Amino acid sequence: MSKPVELVVIGAGSRGAGAYASYALRHPDQVRIVGVADPDPIRRGRMAEAHDLDDAQCFTTWEELVAAGQLGAGAIVATQDQMHVEPAIAAMEAGYNVLLEKPMAHTLEGSVQLVQAAERTGRILQICHVLRYAPFWRKLHEVLESGVIGEIVTVEHRENVAYWHMAHSFVRGNWRNKGLSSPMILAKCCHDMDVLVWNLGSPVKRLSSVGSLKYYRSESVGPEIPLRCTDGCPIEAECPFSAIGIYLDYDRTFPDARRRLIEGGFDPEAPPYWPFNVISPDVSRAGRQQAIETGPYGRCVFHCDNDVVDHQTVLMELESGASVTMVMHGHSNQEHRSMRYDGTKGTLRAVAIEPGRIEINIHGGASEVVTVDTSDVGHGGGDEGIMADFVRVLRGEIAPLTTARVSLESHLLAFAAEEARLSGQVIAMADYRARAEELAALAG
Ligand SMILES: NC(=O)c1ccc[n+]([C@@H]2O[C@H](COP(=O)([O-])OP(=O)(O)OC[C@H]3O[C@@H](n4cnc5c(N)ncnc54)[C@H](O)[C@@H]3O)[C@@H](O)[C@H]2O)c1
Known part of the structure; x- marks a missing residue:
């Protein structure tokens, strides 16, 4: 039997400790946590206690952890949005394969630099696009990939953020202010963009966007x-x-x-x-x-220092000729995503709620409803799924489901959408991708 994969955790907050390191406690045969870096003594102490770490395995900052030499095969980097690029690149250069929280970076240049660093060092850099690892989203992808609804012509994808989640994270909390974290279309919707990139298989040709902070002011x-x-x-x-x-x-x-x-x-x-x-x-x-x-x-939600939008719509035309609208907002009664895909042979409607529901209606013919259990904790099983995959990848049992370069595309779409919203311009994505590479070269 294989030995547990040894991992270090950089940033032992909600995600690092809660979503990912806790996997080691549920699956000690697969993962052992062998190091932690976090300046917060309470969080560091809790990690030390839970994973039986001694002082030499506990560090105050990511710099100290990386400087201590390679302690394990992989590093989970789950610091806040604006502290992803440096620790992830340093960890890869120190020999770690990296599981990096999304968004991969809060800037365009940083996102490209991460991909370049992964390609230069030959390390695995897996971005936590956890939906790809959740049963509901895997099933949706499988149905669309089967071609049952024919060639996709138009898609409506909605990210319906519940009012209380909006208030918690995007008005009062860590992702409320672009200058402190990242634009909401990146923080919340790089997942949605990634799902669209995955399901549609055709690059976006051009996009435009509207939206604003309408209510929480x-x-x-x-x-x-x-x-x-x-x-x-x-x-x-x-x-x-x-x-x-x-x-x-x-x-x-x-x-x-x-x-x-x-x-x-x-x-x-x-x-x-x-x-x-x-x-x-x-x-x-x-x-x-x-x-x-x-x-x-x-704080009162009407008296915070928030500046991220509470609604944004992105309109995209794909190289295939298909069109997509993506709506994100923070005024939903219930937290869920909902979608409608219309193809040349049929229509698919899907709701990612408990239980997930995918309804397929073939033109003039059969209809089918598939339900998927989404009650598994943590993004409907996505948090657990990505850890299971990362372990298998590090053990050499499977290839990564995506690469950092694939993940980059969803981030470029989010950055472009934000630029389109602010400028009122239509963005040609081929030019935008070329600009991203140039910016990274200049910054590097
Ligand atoms: N994949 C998803 O669906 C998903 C969901 C929620 C959040 N996220 C992302 O996960 C990341 C972490 O979010 P969170 O809610 O866990 O944040 P958090 O604030 O709870 O955790 C971040 C941790 O990093 C630590 N830290 C700060 N400076 C550090 C340093 N120099 N070295 C090491 N650690 C340091 C902090 O003390 C804190 O404990 C964010 O980028 C967020 O956007 C992803």
Whole structure:
């Protein structure tokens, strides 16, 4: 039997520790965590305890970890968006194969430089486009690839971000401000672009985009609304974005959560999982209360320093002649993606919700509904799936499902969409791809 693959974790936050390193605890026969880098002593300590790491295996920064020489076969790089390029390139140069969180970089140049570094060093650089590894999205791809609906002519793809998720991540949280993280079309939709690239198999020829931050801004409310939900807000009780309703009295926002916690053997007064564990390392009610009274997650959604859009539409024409609209917004009642593909032989409608549903109607003929269990934690099984694949790739059992160069295309589309939205121009993607390579050469 093969030995467990040894991995280090750079950035032991929600994703590094929660989504990926936890795989080693569930599958000790496959993965062993042999090092961690994180400046946060609580997170570093939790990793050390969970994975039995000694002091020599714990580092304060990624620079220190990389300087210590190669500790394992692979590195999981799960730092925040603007800290991906340097640690991933340094890790590859130090000999690690890298599993890198998306977006691969927050700049065009950085994205291309990563691909060039992977090709130069010969290391595997797998980007966490986790949907490709989730059963629902694999099934959708399989149906489209079978040709059952013929040649695809037009696609509508929607990324419906739930209002509370929008408030948590893109108004109050880590991805609220472009200058601090990345544009929302990149942060949220490089996944959607990747799915489209994967399913359509034809490059985008040109694209345009519109969108704005329409609602989550101070002009949307009157002067009587205070800066924090806990500051006696007169509409707190009925406000769907209330931090009290999301993080404290969470039954208001997530009616099923308390029952699930109790059934899962957890303390309902200390929900252990996302999004609660993001606002404070102390998830007790007192800890969460303090977090919303003093930290960023208690701010009124109309009084934050957010500047990312709350709705954006991208219109794309493919080299094949097909056309695609992609809609992303943060006003959905429920978190889900939905799609419609119309082909020369039939129509496919799909909803990535629990359970995932794919309905295929052949013109003048048969119809079929396929349901896929999406209840598996972490992107409908995508987080678990990408780890399983990464392990098998490092063991030499399979080839990577995608390369960094394939992942680059989804990022270029997102950057181009943002440029198109801001400039009002139609972007010719052949020119844009050439410009990206030039910029990277100049920056390199
Ligand atoms: N694949 C997906 O679907 C998906 C989902 C959510 C987030 N993400 C991405 O994952 C990344 C991480 O997100 P997160 O929510 O886990 O963030 P996080 O803030 O919880 O974790 C980042 C960690 O990096 C650590 N860090 C900061 N400086 C460091 C340094 N110099 N060296 C080492 N570590 C350092 C921080 O202390 C923190 O613990 C982001 O880029 C995000 O966009 C991807």
